[in-house]
Amino acid sequence: xxxxxxxxxxxxxxxxxxxxxxxxxxxxxxxxxxxxxxxxxxxxxxxxxxxxxxxxxxxxxxxxxxxxxxxxxxxxxxxxxxxxxxxxxxxxxxxxxxxxxxxxxxxxxxxxxxxxxxxxxxxxxxxxxxxxxxxxxxxxxxxxxxxxxxxxxxxxxxxxxxxxxxxxxxxxxxxxxxxxxxxxxxxxxxxxxxxxxxxxxxxxxxxxxxxxxxxxxxxxxxxxxxxxxxxxxxxxxxxxxxxxxxxxxxxxxxxxxxxxxxxxxxxxxxxxxxxxxxxxxxxxxxxxxxxxxxxxxxxxxxxxxxxxxxxxxxxxxxxxxxxxxxxxxxxxxxxxxxxxxxxxxxxxxxxxxxxxxxxxxxxxxxxxxxxxxxxxxxxxxxxxxxxxxxxxxxxxxxxxxxxx
Numbered sequence: 252x253x254x255x256x257x258x259x260x261x262x263x264x265x266x267x268x269x270x271x272x273x274x275x276x277x278x279x280x281x282x283x284x285x286x287x288x289x290x291x292x293x294x295x296x297x298x299x300x301x302x303x304x305x306x307x308x309x310x311x312x313x314x315x316x317x318x319x320x321x322x323x324x325x326x327x328x329x330x331x332x333x334x335x336x337x338x339x340x341x342x343x344x345x346x347x348x349x350x351x352x353x354x355x356x357x358x359x360x361x362x363x364x365x366x367x368x369x370x371x372x373x374x375x376x377x378x379x380x381x382x383x384x385x386x387x388x389x390x391x392x393x394x395x396x397x398x399x400x401x402x403x404x405x406x407x408x409x410x411x412x413x414x415x416x417x418x419x420x421x422x423x424x425x426x427x428x429x430x431x432x433x434x435x436x437x438x439x440x441x442x443x444x445x446x447x448x449x450x451x452x453x454x455x456x457x458x459x460x461x462x463x464x465x466x467x468x469x470x471x472x473x474x475x476x477x478x479x480x481x482x483x484x485x486x487x488x489x490x491x492x493x494x495x496x497x498x499x500x501x502x503x504x505x506x507x508x509x510x511x512x513x514x515x516x517x518x519x520x521x522x523x524x525x526x527x528x529x530x531x532x533x534x535x536x537x538x539x540x541x542x543x544x545x546x547x548x549x550x551x552x553x554x555x556x557x558x559x560x561x562x563x564x565x566x567x568x569x570x571x572x573x574x575x576x577x578x579x580x581x582x583x584x585x586x587x588x589x590x591x592x593x594x595x596x597x598x599x600x601x602x603x604x605x606x607x608x609x610x611x612x613x614x615x616x617x618x619x620x621x622x623x624x625x626x627x628x629x630x631x632x633x634x635x636x637x638x639x640x641x642x643x644x645x646x647x648x649x650x651x652x653x654x655x
Contacts, residue, residue, distance in 0.1 A: 298610040300651040302619075304638070305344045305353050310648045312344075312635035317627035318372035321348030324356075325635055325650055326370035326380055341367040341382055341394070343401075346650075353650075358394055359401045361385075365392040368432070371422040372396070379462065381430050383416035384408060391417050391432070391458075393467065406460045406467035408434045415458060419483045419531075428462035429509070431494045433480035454478040455499055459514060472507065472514050476500050481507070483532040485539065493560070495529035495541045502526040504543060504556070506565065520565045522556055525549060529558070535581035537562050542588050544575035555590060571606050573597050578623045582630040589624045589634060596621040598634065609634075611651070619649055 305312065305325060314326040327342040343356040363385035372378030378396040385392050391406040408415055415434030422428040438452040455478045460467045472481075476498035484494040490511025497504055504527040506517045519527075524545030532541045539560040544553050555573035558565050574592040581587075587609065589598035595618030598609030611621060611634065621636035632653040640646035 298608070299654040300611075300634075301654045303346070303351070303353055303650045303652070304647045305650065306355060307342060307344065307648055310342050311637045312622060312648050312650060313367055314369045314623050315625040315633050315635045315650065316370055316372050316378075317625065317633070318378060319348070319375050320628050322346065322375065323627065323633060323650070323652075324370060324372060324378070325353070325648075326367035327648060328366035339364050339366050339383075341365055341380060341392070343367070343370070343380065357401065359403045361392060361403060363387045363392060366416070368416055369419045369430075371420050371428065373422045373424055373426060377422075377426055379420050379422060379428055379430075381406075381417035381420045381432075384412060384414050384434065391415065391460075393417065393420075393430070395462075404467065406430070407469050408458065409436070409456075409469075411436045413437050413453065415455075417458065417460065418481070420462075421484050421486045422462075423486050423489075426464045427489075429484050429486055429492050429494075430460045430462065430467075431481035431484040431496070432458045434458050455480050457481040457496060459484075459494065459509075470509075470514065473516050475505055475507075475516050476503075479505060481505070482528075482530045482543075483541070485532045485534045487534050487537075487539070493532060493534070493539050493541075495532045495543070497528035497543070502528075504529045504545075504558075506541065506558075517565070520558065520567055522558070522567050523547060524551075524554070524556075527556060529556070530576070531578045533579045533581050533586075535586075536583070538581070540579050540581055540586055542576035542579040542590075544590075553592070555588070557588060568601075570601075571599060571608070573599070578621075580624045580626045580632070582626045584630060587624050587626070587632055589621045591618075591620045591622075591636070595619075596636065598624065600632070619651065621651075 310327040310329040312325050312327050316324050323346045325344040329340050329342045344353050345356050346353045365382035370380045380394040382392040388405045393404050394401045395404045412434040417430040417432035420430040433455045435453050441450040457472050459470045478499035481494045481496035486492050492509035494507050504519050507514050508517050524547050527545040529541045529543035541558045543556045545556045555576040557568040559568050576588045576590040579588045586601040596611040598611045599606045619638050623635045634651040638647040
């Protein structure tokens with residue numbers, strides 16, 4: 252069982268069909284800052300990727316997990332048009348051991364709008380999918396795999412919630428799990444004196460839910476800011492859980508820790524910017540890695556951010572020049588991070604003290620917009636996302652598998 256990836260959902264629309272190819276793509280830009288733990292210089296060695304396009308229309312891959320050797324699951328969101336509106340629905344695609352073909356698995360049918368924001372699994376028979384708040388359900392749509400069948404399990408939210416969702420989930424070997432996200436709370440409603448639409452004000456509050464194998468339980472969190480959210484979670488032990496996010500009012504990264512009793516805020520290290528966010532988190536061998544972005548000044552460019560906890564304290568890890576990072580995974584030999592912006596996708600692997608470009612973009616192809624990265628039991632990297640459409644070609648939901 253592998254659950255080493257962390258990601259944040261992305262709202263892209265994809266249209267797909269089944270395809271297979273091996274792609275060699277070009278390097279991303281590199282920087283030159285150095286610290287003893289790592290060297291922020293990307294090597295020029297290439298990365299080879301096998302690209303699979305999933306058998307779907309209107310779907311985008313948001314998360315990946317390898318629940319057993321040779322097996323990969325891709326959580327996705329299918330978007331369909333219904334008149335002048337669109338509807339989001341959860342989808343799951345699987346690739347079995349010894350097979351190059353992907354097929355769609357049967358999730359429990361739902362009649363409410365919801366994405367698949369994240370998924371995790373501890374085996375082929377025990378997994379979780381988490382999505383969005385739906386008023387028709389009275390909480391957040393999640394699904395649990397039981398005896399080979401996916402069943403809807405609603406996660407509670409506060410009575411004042413008017414929206415929200417769970418953005419990440421991490422299962423343990425015992426079948427329990429933690430999931431984190433946000434809920435949107437209504438502050439006030441002011442009717443228009445002229446009979447027009449009322450003015451409604453909202454703020455966001457973080458959401459942390461624990462799965463006991465059967466039901467979800469909502470947990471209290473410290474009040475860190477007037478409006479803030481959690482984007483990623485990773486479980487090291489029953490009394491050692493980390494989650495990351497950001498404040499909305501002060502635009503600062505947030506790290507919180509669960510010690511088996513309560514959630515508490517943990518100070519983040521100096522990260523070199525005036526604004527920041529943390530979007531993904533993973534753990535391996537006692538180390539915890541978190542990724543996101545920063546701005547050195549309010550009007551500055553968005554840069555990638557990597558933080559590492561070594562069991563004692565958090566520190567910033569320099570990396571090559573890059574934009575916002577949305578997902579991170581760790582294997583016994585490397586840490587891999589990915590992200591995307593208007594210029595395309597980028598990714599790097601930290602091996603020893605040096606970063607190596609994953610070469611996710613190619614100048615002679617339409618760019619893949621990546622959303623997530625994971626690793627299977629052998630350490631092989633898998634990247635999920637979408638190849639955006641053009642005027643003449645549809646968008647294609649994709650999974651890239653390292654063929655190094």
